[in-house]
Amino acid sequence: MPLHIETPLIASDSLSQAAGRRIRLKLDNLQPSGSFKIRGIGAACKAHARTGKRRFVSSSGGNAGIAVAYAGRCLSVPVVVVVPETTTERARALIRAQGAELVVHGAAWHEAHALAQSLLGEEDAFLHPFDDPLLWQGHATLIDEVAAAGTKPDAIVLSVGGGGLFCGVVEGLRRNGWQDVPIVAAETGGADALARSLAANERIALDAITSIATSLGARQVCKHAFTLAQQHPVRPAVVSDQAAVQACERFLDDHRMLVEPACGASLAVAYGQAGALADAADVLVVVCGGVTATAQQLHQWHAALDANP
Known part of the structure; x- marks a missing residue:
């Protein structure tokens, strides 16, 4: 489903x-x-889970991170989301409420994105907020x-x-x-x-x-x-x-x-x-x-x- x-x-x-x-x-x-966001991110998370990925890492301005956090909770896969300082407090709270680890970094999304990519390990899947087939x-x-x-x-x-x-x-x-x-x-x-x-x-x-x-x-x-x-x-x-x-x-x-x-x-x-x-x-x-x-x-x-x- x-x-x-x-x-x-x-x-x-x-x-x-x-x-x-x-x-x-x-x-x-x-x-x-x-x-x-959950349409594409949900499909991507399910695909990565099938290949055995054990953690999802994402960068986001808000909505994508919430979607990854939601998908991770549904699939019982840990999630780390990196957001910039411009992300609203409500968005941050919603990401945490799904059980994800939240990291706030950078003045804009591209800085958060760079940090998120640096966190990747061999068993991690990266969930890009928009650039992924x-x-x-x-x-x-x-x-x-x-x-x-x-x-x-x-x-x-x-x-x-x-x-x-x-x-x-x-x-x-x-x-x-x-x-x-x-x-x-x-x-x-x-x-x-x-x-x-x-x-x-x-x-x-x-x-x-x-x-x-x-x-x-x-x-x-x-x-x-x-x-x-x-x-x-x-x-x-x-x-x-x-x-x-x-x-x-x-x-x-x-x-x-x-x-x-x-x-x-x-x-x-x-x-x-x-x-x-x-x-x-x-x-x-x-x-x-x-x-x-x-x-x-x-x-x-x-x-x-x-x-x-």
């Missing part, structure tokens, strides 16, 4: 009215670990579920950090014969590595992550994501931190679900009637997760952003 669940696919009246078109939501925030195969099940529902969307909106979800969705579209469906790649300003790379026609690394959407906090998308973005129809959509937070608050009112700003980036595209959706009558929005955020944090971010627009 997989460690992820098949999540609901629902029509959103409130978002459809705001966007002026049909909006459907794939609610992967309802996964056991709180985000889509095993992850992409697992994440592709999201599209398998949508295809099984029988309605092909005109466009798919998803948030992009390191590119793992993007790679998985493209793989899912291809294996279901939907490779013509465009992807609207939502990012927040200051974590917009994919949009800048596509504009420059080369994979670039941001000098720093300046967005509050720390779950999107990879300074560079993985090589495979950039390659796919040059092959598949992709429409970059960069929104402000303020728009992402406001979308989270509005989504909480509309659907009684709390998501984080990284997910709010995708919701902001729909709420804001983005030009990237102009020719799409039926849009699928991937609600990727929100377990690392709290209502209090959203209010604090909103106040801080209003004070420093």
